[in-house]
Amino acid sequence: MSASEKIKQSDAARANPTAIPAFTGTLAEGVHVVGGMGNALSIETGNGVVQIDTGPSAGHARKMLRNLRELCEAPVHAIAYSHGHLGYNNAVTTWLDDAAERGDAPPRVIAQQNLLRRWKRYRETEGLQQFFVELQFRLPVGTMNTALDLNMPRETFHHALRLGDSKRQVQLLWAPSETDDALVAWLPEERLLYGGAAITPSIPNVGTPLRSLRDPVRWADTLERLARLQPVIVVMEFGPPLEGEDKIQRILLETAAALRWLRKEVISRVNLGMGINEILHDLEYPDELFEVPWMKPLYGSADYIVRDIFRAETGWWDRNPTHLHPAHPDAAGSAILSALTGRQEILVRARTLAQQGETQLALHVIDVLALSPGDEAEVVEARRLKGELCLKLAENATSFVSQSLYVSSARIISEGAPKPTGIR
Numbered sequence: 001m002s003a004s005e006k007i008k009q010s011d012a013a014r015a016n017p018t019a020i021p022a023f024t025g026t027l028a029e030g031v032h033v034v035g036g037m038g039n040a041l042s043i044e045t046g047n048g049v050v051q052i053d054t055g056p057s058a059g060h061a062r063k064m065l066r067n068l069r070e071l072c073e074a075p076v077h078a079i080a081y082s083h084g085h086l087g088y089n090n091a092v093t094t095w096l097d098d099a100a101e102r103g104d105a106p107p108r109v110i111a112q113q114n115l116l117r118r119w120k121r122y123r124e125t126e127g128l129q130q131f132f133v134e135l136q137f138r139l140p141v142g143t144m145n146t147a148l149d150l151n152m153p154r155e156t157f158h159h160a161l162r163l164g165d166s167k168r169q170v171q172l173l174w175a176p177s178e179t180d181d182a183l184v185a186w187l188p189e190e191r192l193l194y195g196g197a198a199i200t201p202s203i204p205n206v207g208t209p210l211r212s213l214r215d216p217v218r219w220a221d222t223l224e225r226l227a228r229l230q231p232v233i234v235v236m237e238f239g240p241p242l243e244g245e246d247k248i249q250r251i252l253l254e255t256a257a258a259l260r261w262l263r264k265e266v267i268s269r270v271n272l273g274m275g276i277n278e279i280l281h282d283l284e285y286p287d288e289l290f291e292v293p294w295m296k297p298l299y300g301s302a303d304y305i306v307r308d309i310f311r312a313e314t315g316w317w318d319r320n321p322t323h324l325h326p327a328h329p330d331a332a333g334s335a336i337l338s339a340l341t342g343r344q345e346i347l348v349r350a351r352t353l354a355q356q357g358e359t360q361l362a363l364h365v366i367d368v369l370a371l372s373p374g375d376e377a378e379v380v381e382a383r384r385l386k387g388e389l390c391l392k393l394a395e396n397a398t399s400f401v402s403q404s405l406y407v408s409s410a411r412i413i414s415e416g417a418p419k420p421t422g423i424r
Contacts, residue, residue, distance in 0.1 A: 023240045026071070027233060028190045030168065034067040035060070037087045038237045041185065041194045042068050046167035048077030051107070052185055052194060054092045061091035065098055075104035078163055080172055081111040081153060082196035082237075083182040084118040086133065090149035110161065111153035112174050114181035119150045131421070132210045135408040136401060141421070175226065177219045178205050186229060193231035198222055199252070201239040202298035203290075204259060207308030208401055215312075216305055217263055220256035227252040251294050258289040262302065266309040275319050276310045301399040333372035343369060343378040350385060359392045370413075371424060383424065387413040 023039055026032050030044030037060075040053035049072065055061040076099055081089050092109060099107055122129050130144035157172065164170040171186040177198035185194035193199075198219070206214045227249055234242040242248050269279045285302055289295065317324060326332065340346065346369050353362035366389065369382035387410040394406035412423045 046165035061094035078108040113156035205300035207304030
């Protein structure tokens, strides 16, 4: 079976093995989850519906609107963006068009003010954002070839904004966490909290390999602040709602404690002069904080968080002087190749390590050949083997992001990198 056939088989078997289905239903009188990219929330007030997130596409949004209209006929008074990541509000114009067709007043479109800066950056780096989506969701390079759907909000707030009326009060609160523009919605009468990106059903997504820095201590601060609201029901970004004050307190506060533990332990090792790989292999994560259901590495990973803390404090240099002012990758690869006399031995050694279950070590060995430019037979064979090793690592990875990056890298290696990617 060719590498490309294995990639296709791998994709078919594991399109998204860790995807957590969105919850759909009524949580309290007039409070509904109607679908979306995650748990988009519809809140009925005397002024109309407050809608948090509008979905990834027009077709998806129309389905959400049908679900909503089966529950109520009130106009949509306001639309709030839970956070600025792509996809959650691609379809806001569908909701606005629906309001116009119904003859309703245009809904307010609201976001936390930092979203404006984020989307300006996304527009500036549009090609990069499109390529990252392809990598993270295992799409062939070039799939994301249309402009990003960035529908700017019409109003913003900083710390808090109150919506609703005497019938129901809805407080939008700034909740910096996965993003610095995330918000939550708090319904004080019902003690119901829409946690959005701040509260997820697995380990907080800090340090993802493709994104800018995220602050785990700031996220811990947010979780502790939300715990002080004492909610009795929490709508997470994905998955079924959390119910019960004691359970919610434990999840929020212990997640915050785990993030603070990571910060403390990484920094203590940084102060000893340890490098990132040394730290990753020196840490022992306490079971009471990390071996609990809400800290499973389904999307993020504890290792990712460690890396983000390290790079936030130490800069870009990996402390290898070879990498301080490196040669061009092709020149370096050619120089290494010229020094090798036993190329077949490298291939044999990498295969032996892989057969022994040492897939990561096999990758280190094969890179001596695989990173070289050109189409010499041993180099081509090394790249093919590298793609196979990536797929093997994907099978054993628990984080969806890690799985995707291994699978996407294998595809790019197999196809010969149709555009500059840095992956080979």
